[in-house]
Amino acid sequence: GQQLNQSPQxxxxxxxxxxxxxxxxxxIFNTWLWYxxxxxxxxxxxxxxxxxxxxxxxxxxxxQFGITRKDSFLNISASIPSDVGIYFCAGQxxxxxxxxxxxxxxxxxxxxx
Amino acid sequence: xxxxxxxxxHQVTQMGQEVILRCVPISNHxxxxxxxxxxxxxxxxLVSFYNxxxxxxxxxxxxxxxxxxPDGSNxxxxxxxxxxxxxxxxxxxxLDREYTDTQYFGPGTRLTVL
Numbered sequence: 001g002q003q004l005n006q007s008p009q010x011x012x013x014x015x016x017x018x019x020x021x022x023x024x025x026x027x028i029f030n031t032w033l034w035y036x037x038x039x040x041x042x043x044x045x046x047x048x049x050x051x052x053x054x055x056x057x058x059x060x061x062x063x064q065f066g067i068t069r070k071d072s073f074l075n076i077s078a079s080i081p082s083d084v085g086i087y088f089c090a091g092q093x094x095x096x097x098x099x100x101x102x103x104x105x106x107x108x109x110x111x112x113x
Numbered sequence: 114x115x116x117x118x119x120x121x122x123h124q125v126t127q128m129g130q131e132v133i134l135r136c137v138p139i140s141n142h143x144x145x146x147x148x149x150x151x152x153x154x155x156x157x158x159l160v161s162f163y164n165x166x167x168x169x170x171x172x173x174x175x176x177x178x179x180x181x182x183p184d185g186s187n188x189x190x191x192x193x194x195x196x197x198x199x200x201x202x203x204x205x206x207x208l209d210r211e212y213t214d215t216q217y218f219g220p221g222t223r224l225t226v227l
Contacts, residue, residue, distance in 0.1 A: 042202075048215045101146075
């Protein structure tokens with residue numbers, strides 16, 4: 001099946017640092033989404049990208065939909081403690097799949113000790 | 114803001130028992146999904162449902178699983194005879210395809226099979 005490669009798997013942040021993570025795929029997606037999941041909770045949508053090349057911001061978050069439709073990145077600027085959690089990219093196809101999401105394995109953001 | 118709700122939040126069951134997980138999608142949404150997440154792993158697609166029938170299902174969604182929309186508001190996932198490896202978080206999601214292609218997830222049901 002389709003796989004999304006998400007990196008890095010984990011990273012430590014210090015408050016105020018910028019953070020960057022990305023996802024790549026061997027297949028084309030029509031929509032890329034970025035979710036955040038806190039422990040014991042469901043994924044919460046952060047940003048949705050619908051067009052190749054699209055760059056979208058949501059507060060301190062910025063995400064881009066790659067031109068090839070096979071990749072996306074998420075940047076978090078000036079990180080704060082509540083940014084800690086697991087971030088998932090997800091790709092969505094149309095047509096026969098009726099939009100089921102394929103998720104990356106996640107990037108775990110932790111605070112530097 | 115409308116949200117997807119799921120009950121129960123945690124279900125503990127014995128191996129071989131049947132469980133029903135319940136979801137109330139966002140009211141004007143038309144497409145419904147179940148996903149699962151084994152502890153520490155990624156979220157995996159199980160099944161999608163539209164117009165009162167299954168649209169697509171993954172390899173995970175075998176004959177032990179079934180879904181139903183018994184009335185205008187609930188969407189259920191039934192596992193007929195649970196196995197130890199069914200222990201996971203199960204997330205329901207719904208989609209309003211008319212205006213956006215964004216799936217909104219519920220808080221999940223943690224299923225523990227003993």
